[in-house]
Amino acid sequence: MSGPIADASVAAVAIGRNEGERLVRCLTSLKDQVDWVIYVDSGSTDGSVAAARDMGVEVVELDTKVPFTAARARNAGFAALGDNPPPFVQFVDGDCGVAPGWITAALAGFDGREDLAVVTGWRSEIHPEASIYNALVEFEWHRPAGEIPACGGDMMVRSADFIAVGGFDPTVIAAEDDEFCTRLRKSGKRLLRIPVAMTQHDAAMTRFGQWWQRAVRSGHGFAQVGDLHPDYFRPERRRVTIFGALLPMLAVIGLLVWMPLLWGALALYVLSYVRTVQGLRREGLPPRPSLYQAVFLSLSKFPNLLGMLRYYLRKSRGRAMRIIEYK
Template identity: 35%
Template sequence: MNNQIDVVIIGRNEAKHLARCIASVRASNGVQLGSIIYVDSDSADDSCAIATRAGCRLVSLQSGRMSAARARNAGFSLSDAGYVMFLDGDTVLHPDFLAQASQAMQGSVAVVWGHRRELAPHSSWYIRMLDMDWIYAPGETAFCGGDALFRRSALLQSGGFCAELIAGEEPELCARIRAGGGTILHADIPMTLHDLGIHSFAAYWKRAIRAGHAYAEVSGLCRRQGRELWRHEVQKNYLRALQLPLLLAAAVASCLQPHALLMLILLLAMPVRAVLRCRYKSGSVWIRAQYILHSYLQLMAIAAGQSRFYLMQRCGVRSRLIEYRSGGDHENRI
């Protein structure tokens, strides 16, 4: 088998991060590195020039519906290596990940991903909480994120990413890979550092809206194809989104009516249990309590994102790329 690894980097207005990302790929240890392919999604900055100067193969998408799925497919189509590593342009690849991940490609393993963490987790409360979202237990998983090493044969067999999707493309692809007998492995090794760059509530909320859109769109696509993915999660997201408003309403009611105190106590049991159950996220009870608050806020935005998708679908409006970072600091994701 061809043991070379091609790396596909996708980006949109990534001039701030791209040179660093490319340099981190070239610093990889112990692997046969093939092509570095940069796929640009209609950037307004000099991302393409940076990639060209760094010796990357360049694909420039300048028209049509932009999405991470479309960009990844465009890069993958140029690869002829045995493995393909996908990266977002705002990441820094760990120098040992490719070697360790390719060694883990044993048996039915078709995808290997490692630990992605934030580059500057203490630069804002939002990034600190979202950094904790990246913490997953190692082992076999249902899907990976945007950074992952794929067997090229698994990508060919599955047909690649679904270009129809503007979010949630990785879980949908992984579901097809698993249906074909492949395994998704979360290895207990460092993979990438990510520069999320969220410093406002508006960007934080918009990112979660994007996640809700992904749940709804992927669930609907799979249902139309006779497959099941995220249908129950979509329903649960609506129910879970009510937890924080109910808790606040119960707190107000308990101040006005003493008999409502029991309802407040019962509702408080849910976040308390959640704080206890996420000990693997942090050793600090205070940090875990903040993380649960973040989770409730995210669920409210996710439910809003789902509703937004269904409303647009009902109105016959096709969703476009949603960028949650402003100015020249965009990420090529919904």
């Protein structure tokens, strides 16, 4: 690759809270690949700020009096680049290490494509074998390459497009990256996933409670982003409503009034589980992992529902949307 894109300056904005050694790994992976690294810290108490400064990284510490969100942190990192930011910015979560060569590959993806606002790649889990929960996340990251409607927080963004849509919405506490990408698409821009290793993530989920909280956060995102963009997350909200609320209600009514309702609800759960297993198999997951991952995907509708209800309750009371942490 040669020309102006290959020679373009790139900054990186890493965000985190109490990531410890994961943050050191993240910043180390960036320093030799980009021209400028900024770390935005959301109230860490584990020495992350000192560690970043010891590495020579510029640190932005968010005001602890304002609710933390990943969106707010990314915006603060971009703002720290000044009035004339580099043409491209790589956003990355502090629990992710950036793969060698990723920055060069991402710039190549932009080459000749003025319509592209975002280039992302493949994220993988660093320890998928450590727990069933890490394995679930590992499979979650497996998405095909090509033009996409949205992506996660690890992405390279054209600075001009970031500015044009006003950056991330700091009030969105989950799926803020989906919301940002949706606005980019509505502005006429395109997003691309290239078939290149981008980051290695460290979910560090070893307990059921962590998985549950993460699913609650996802449900909150379904509701909040869906409120802002009604067409987005519509299938997810429908599935949560049916399997997390409607069928349990029918099952209880059936238990108390008419047993066929109970058996009908249970039959629909079984059918949904079988279809989930079949879907996982079609996506390439081996038989045994498909069976137990389908259990968690089916169960996730209940914490998803709690997350959706939490959003609607907060909104009705006019309360600030506060982050839901799982680590």
